Amino acid sequence: MQVLNSRKLESLLRDWRTAAPAYSALADRIRLLILDGRVPIGTRLPAERELAHQLGVSRTTVSATFARLRDSGYLSSVRGSGSVAQLPSRDAEASDSMSADLLDFGKAAMPAAPELADAALRAAQDLPAYLGGPGYDPVGLPQLRQAIAERYNARGLPTSPGEVMVTVGAQHAIALVARVVMDRSDSALVESPSYPHAYEAIRAAGRRLVPVSVTTGDGWDDDAIQQAFARTNPALAYVMPDFQNPTGQVMATDQRRRVLAAAARHGTVVVADETMAELAIDQVDQPLPLAAYGDAVLIGSLGKTVWGGLRIGWIRAEPTLIHRLVRARFAGDLGTPILEQLIAVDLLGQYPAILARRSAQLSHGRQHLEGLLSHTFPDWDVPRVGGGLALWVGLGRPVSSQLTLAARSEGLLLAAGPQFGLDGAFERFLRLPFSYADEQTERAVRILHRAWGALSQAPAPELGYLAEVV
């Protein structure tokens, strides 16, 4: 069982106090941490006395907090095992069958590209040619590896199929590379903020994550990157040079060179996650893929460009590393599904047209969301991004978790800023996707507006949906 000590919980809680009584504010914040996975289900929370001491509150406050969390189903207290995080059973059911009214803006994603359905029909017709074999494919169909290599060639990075391995989405690729490149004692350089499931995958493979900052104003902190390499000798550096998630930043060409030079000096494997890279909106010259400037492993995916449900990703690396990755793969899975790979080959054949439509959709979505935000929240800092799926909005106050909870009670799921950081940072930020239909975005902003207004007022009594279901 995972155990959370009081110091760690305090760092996740950050500025948890609100106008509400302390026990209620603390219960709200812990509930959000459980709901968004920062405190995983099954984690044992610190003992009441220890937590009270750490937070500088009375034991009675913590007892009342835990009692409230128990009553609403977020904690179970078993004699001998302490207080363990859980979801109320009704909430677990709700997340299984995601209520139709719920707007899930926690995901920056789009519905499937319309080409997908026909591509799937054609792929089904091609499938019989494969049914005579065993069907386990750990490296990828030759024609898909070829199509992916051609895509890199078209982007200006000469690539051969032998440098490509197909995976079950980019998430699988990140976890696999981290597992193969890192030892348990190794550190990894990561961006902060960054994509939270990459943190999880890399943390599971190594010992420590070393954050370097990326901001919407200044991009990557060059000095911090150089110092992090020198100070910690990371085995791996995980970066998103193109439309970084969540900030939307693009790393300049000279900085790409500097990062790769520093990594080469320290023997660090640089992994560039290009999941967002092909979602350009503005037709400006994008730098070449990171591996054009030096040694880097690239990770790609059709998850954001075509559909998350397709589960096709890949790794581009030198062939000896590809061999190691393929060998290591069997401990986790036995290959990428053949039918999905056939669909992917078909779609890559029409990729430029798919990307052009995505770009037009995202251009519209970006403009729509920017317009709504500037009208509704003139004080928020809304950055301009050249691509990707979301805006990393500055709220001006450290209230992202509170806002997320208030919006949730009205049926809008959001990823609070701290989900993208380590140890509770980014309470002043919120990631807002512009990838949804106009009506959904409008409804989301209306809910945000009400939730924002409610923050400054006395909290509503914890009853009904917020208290018991979510």
Ligand SMILES: Cc1ncc(COP(=O)(O)O)c(C=O)c1O
């Ligand atoms: C930056 C980044 N990398 C990887 C992934 C995972 O992609 P896939 O669906 O291909 O596993 C995501 C999904 O949100 C992402 O945002």
